[in-house]
Amino acid sequence: MKLFLKKWMLLLLVGIPSCIYAQTKYKVTSPSGKLRLEVATGNEITYSVIHEEDTMIAPSPISMTLTDGTVFGRFPRLKKKRSRSVNQTINPPVYKKSVIADCYNELTLEFKEDYKVVFRAYDEGVAYRFVSSRKAPFWVKDEQAVFNLPDNPDIFAATPKGRQIDGKENQYHSSFQNTYRHVPLSEWDKSRLAFLPVLFAKKGKERKKVCITEADLLNYPGMFLKADDEDKGLYGHFAAYPKEVAVEVRGLKEVVKSREPYIAKSEGCTAFPWRVIIVSEKDADLLCSDLVYKLAAPAEGDYSWVKPGKVAWDWWNDWNISGVDFRAGINTDTYKYYIDFASRFGIEYVILDEGWAVAGPADLFQVVPEIDLEELVRYAEARHVGLILWAGFRAFDKDMERVCKHYAEMGIKGFKIDFMDRDDQYMIDFNRRCAETGARYKLLIDLHGTSKPTGLQRTYPNAVNFEGVHGLEEMKWAQPGTDQVTYDVTMPFIRMVAGPVDYTQGAMVNMNRENFRAIYSEPMSQGTRCRQLAAYVIFDSPLNMLCDSPSNYMREAECTRFIAGIPTTWQETLPLDGKVGEYIVMARRQGDAWYVAGLTDWTARDIEVDLSFVEGENIRVELFEDGANADRVGRDYRRRVFSLSSGRKQKIHLAPGGGFIMKVSVGGQADGGR
Incomplete structure (x- = not known):
């Protein structure tokens, strides 16, 4: 009997960790059902992003470490789970459209350690954020934000042109101005930071894209990304809080000479920034994303006085x-x-x-x-x-x-x-x-x-x-x-x-x-x-x-x-066509007038613009297009004014490095042009 009890107690003790920290899975699906965010909790919290049957982000851990040793996301003990669906509209006072459809499904996991994680799934992307319910102030030592990317995708990213401080380049000091490097993830320089947003092109015929950025960043350091040593993906990197600061450049600029052993001070009850993952089936979809705006805290008060x-x-x-x-x-x-x-x-x-x-x-x-x-x-x-x-x-x-x-x-x-x-x-x-x-x-x-x-x-x-x-x-x-x-x-x-x-x-x-x-x-x-x-x-x-x-x-x-x-x-913005690094065609409306424009790279292009989205008859077009010699003399252009019947398509030639712009008005009469 004693031997049986000893064996039973041993089995019980061995089984405790797997019982308490057994993995539990949750799922949040976008309103259309195409995009889903899968969350797992056990010893840690992980998430993954799947578009239809394509894994865009493989299981990736997230956590937040405080200076007192607390880790949000390690051995989490669930206190409450809540789900909700939102279908509303936003009417921004200053924006690229007058009405934004704000539709998403949300999962909130609240844990006994005085924090929760909120996950949202939109048709255009997903997002998550940590929210602290602590009452006392605390300091954040670091945050774990991981983006595991399967199949060695291509990366489009820009690195800081770091300022020279004490004879060394400091990547935390830059103007965030640089051109993009386009390479497979495995060829990214692991010594370099990438500033957000960063774009990835998934391998395969459809070349779906993933754009990573952040939203509602009000009192927290911005996130950089660095490639991990195993070429699985990227992880978040943050500048620590400044400690010693010196003045340079005619008294106009500051440089941080030393930093604190933490990245942020928190007042206690704090909603941290959203980590945003935008997924596009077509490149042109990225031209009109509203996700960052939708995730930001709404304005309070009257801003009708703002005059752009x-x-x-x-x-x-x-x-x-x-x-x-x-x-x-x-x-x-x-x-x-x-x-x-x-x-x-x-x-x-x-x-x-x-x-x-x-x-x-x-x-x-x-x-x-x-x-x-x-x-x-x-x-x-x-x-x-x-x-x-x-x-x-x-x-x-x-x-x-x-x-x-x-x-x-x-x-x-x-x-x-x-x-x-x-x-x-x-x-x-x-x-x-x-x-x-x-x-x-x-x-x-x-x-x-x-x-x-x-x-x-x-x-x-x-x-x-x-x-x-x-x-x-x-x-x-x-x-x-x-x-x-x-x-x-x-x-x-x-x-x-x-x-x-x-x-x-x-x-x-x-x-x-x-x-x-x-x-x-x-x-x-x-x-x-x-x-x-x-x-x-x-x-x-x-x-x-x-x-x-x-x-x-x-x-x-x-x-x-x-x-x-x-x-x-x-009032409206429509992405008509485009391919990253090659060309763009967009249309925007204000009042009764549409403005349609396009850019190309150094490749000359003949494009056809479908104006069927313009409603009405007697359509007047004022078109500025590259001149016959614009490839030699960049200032060469031609202006034409003409009428179109509803639904007509317009062919336009773009010179190398060229572009076009047209104003499309309904009910006007053509008055000629050079």
Whole structure:
């Protein structure tokens, strides 16, 4: 009997771990049933993503480690499970469409260790987030975010151009501006970080895509991705919280000299960022994803005062105006010229970029003596033009409240904020505080020099633009071999999935591949003139720059008038066709007018645009297309105005590096064209 009891007790003890930590499986399916998220809990929490019968993300562990040794996700003990389905609409005040269908199924697993994990499945992707229910503050040491990718997919990713600090490259310090590398995952450099979003192409005939990014990032470091040693996938990597900070570059920039042994401080009850996995069957589906916006916290209060629009910009063209009787530069006369130009063409804003405030002290109340700012505000208001001021991060952070109050009372309409150049928790929270403070004083906020958006534009609709893009400014100093044309037909499928871009297009000096040169003071673009026009439709940007000199624009008045008339927000957006790294065709509607545009890489293309989505008769088309010699002379274009019957298809030729744009109006009459 004693021997039997001993054997029974031994079996019981051996069986305890497998009994307590036995794996339990859960499933969340998208509304259409095509996409499902499978979750398993046992000794750890894992998830996988399956589209139809294709495994897009293989089982991958997730967890969050706190500095007190607690690990959310290790040996989890389930307390409660809840499921729900949501079918609603969102009506954004500033966006690429006026109505967003928000439909998903959700699973929440609440655990006894004072946290829960929320999983959502949409037809376009899935997401998960940790939520703490702890009452006391705590620090997050690290987060485990793993994305195991089967079959060695191709990766499209960009790495930080890290700043040199103490003689070494520091990848945590960058402007988040680089072109994409396209290689099999196994060939990715394991020493390099990749900043989000990152795109993967699954092996096979259909070439389904997976885009990884994050949403609702308000007070937590941004996530980078690194390749694991076994080429199974990538895992999240985070900058630790800054400890020792030094000031550089005319008092405008900061560098972190040392960091804390944790990545984030938490107030206790905290919802952490969503980890977002977007799945597309066709490349063009990525051009119109709303998932990041849908996952962000909604705005509170009235934002009807937010007025997006076009901006005449000074810095890219180096204040180079001609045919005037004063010395052009950072002075009152020059900015009156910019204001007159904006007023003439109905451009809503003029920006005063770096140089209007005294360099060095990082004090935005010290205006250079060459500028009479109050006079410029008065002059602009009389001509129905608003002024926006540039600000370096440090100067704005020093006295944010007083700066916003002072300049809002003066009549300034917004701030373009620059040189953040990192995305640790402090800097992400700075972006949020900029938007929040700006909103109190009804100021537009353009977050230049920062990382990709994660939905801040939904939480604070006055935060209209974000850089984190290899924009046209790079052409001022581009190294030989820089291929902006291929980037332009790659970025919208990746970076633009996260939200709007501060790309700053509109060059009037346009060169083919052989003739392009990087010139700082008189810059040019790669590709054709019509490519620059098309970018105003292809790229999302509620506050959209005209980067070139007013003198150049006035010499090219036909193009300028057309650019000035293109909306910057839309009621509908349709991705018509596209292939990552090759070409894009999109349509957007505002009111009764559709704008349809396309871009190609360095390959000439003949495309056929199906306009059957345009309802009505007597369709008037105003088309800007590459000229017969645009492959040799990039500025060569042809404008045509003609009528179409409903349902007609239009054939268009795109030169190498070319593009096209058309305005399609219902009920108009053709009036000719060159």
